[in-house]
Amino acid sequence: QFQKAEDAIHYRQSAFTLIANHFGRVAAMAQGKAPFDAKIAAENIAIVSTLSKLPLTAFGPGTDKGGSTKAKPEAWSDAAGFKAAADKYVAAVDKLDAAGKSGDFGQIKAAVGETGGACKGCHDKFKAK
Ligand code: ASC
Structure with missing residues (x-):
C-alpha cells in the first residue's frame, strides 16, 4: 500500500489535516x-465520516519513524491501547x-464533544507535542 514509511x-x-479542517x-x-447551519454541518460531517478511517490504515509496522511524524513509540508498543483509542x-x-444526518443541533453538539474528546484522548497518549 505504501512504498516507504515516509509515504x-x-x-x-x-x-x-483534512479531518481537522472539516471537523473544526x-x-x-x-x-x-460560527452560525449553525444544518446543511453545512451535514456536508462537513459527511467529509469527516468518509475520511475518518483512512489515517488508521497508515500506522503499519515500521512507520513509527521517518518524515515528520509526531506519533509516539507507544502507538506501536501499546498496540492494544492505540486500537482502543482508535475504536x-x-x-x-x-x-x-x-x-x-438528523440535522439536530443538540445531537451534533453532543457528538462533536464526544468526537473532540476522542481526538484529544488519543493525542494525549500517542502524539508528541
Ligand atoms: C479539533 C482538532 C483536534 C481536536 C482536539 C480536541 O478540532 O483539530 O485535534 O479537535 O483539539 O480536543
Missing part, C-alpha cells in the same frame, strides 16, 4: 463561534455521522 506518514498526516468547521458551530474515535464519528 504512510505523509498519507496519515494529510488525512488528519462543525466544532465552531457547536461552540457558537473510540471511530465510534464517536459514527455518532457524529448520525447526528449530521
Whole structure:
C-alpha cells in the first residue's frame, strides 16, 4: 500500500489535516463561534465520516519513524491501547455521522464533544507535542 514509511506518514498526516479542517468547521458551530447551519454541518460531517478511517490504515509496522511524524513509540508498543483509542474515535464519528444526518443541533453538539474528546484522548497518549 505504501512504498516507504515516509509515504504512510505523509498519507496519515494529510488525512488528519483534512479531518481537522472539516471537523473544526462543525466544532465552531457547536461552540457558537460560527452560525449553525444544518446543511453545512451535514456536508462537513459527511467529509469527516468518509475520511475518518483512512489515517488508521497508515500506522503499519515500521512507520513509527521517518518524515515528520509526531506519533509516539507507544502507538506501536501499546498496540492494544492505540486500537482502543482508535475504536473510540471511530465510534464517536459514527455518532457524529448520525447526528449530521438528523440535522439536530443538540445531537451534533453532543457528538462533536464526544468526537473532540476522542481526538484529544488519543493525542494525549500517542502524539508528541
Ligand atoms: C479539533 C482538532 C483536534 C481536536 C482536539 C480536541 O478540532 O483539530 O485535534 O479537535 O483539539 O480536543
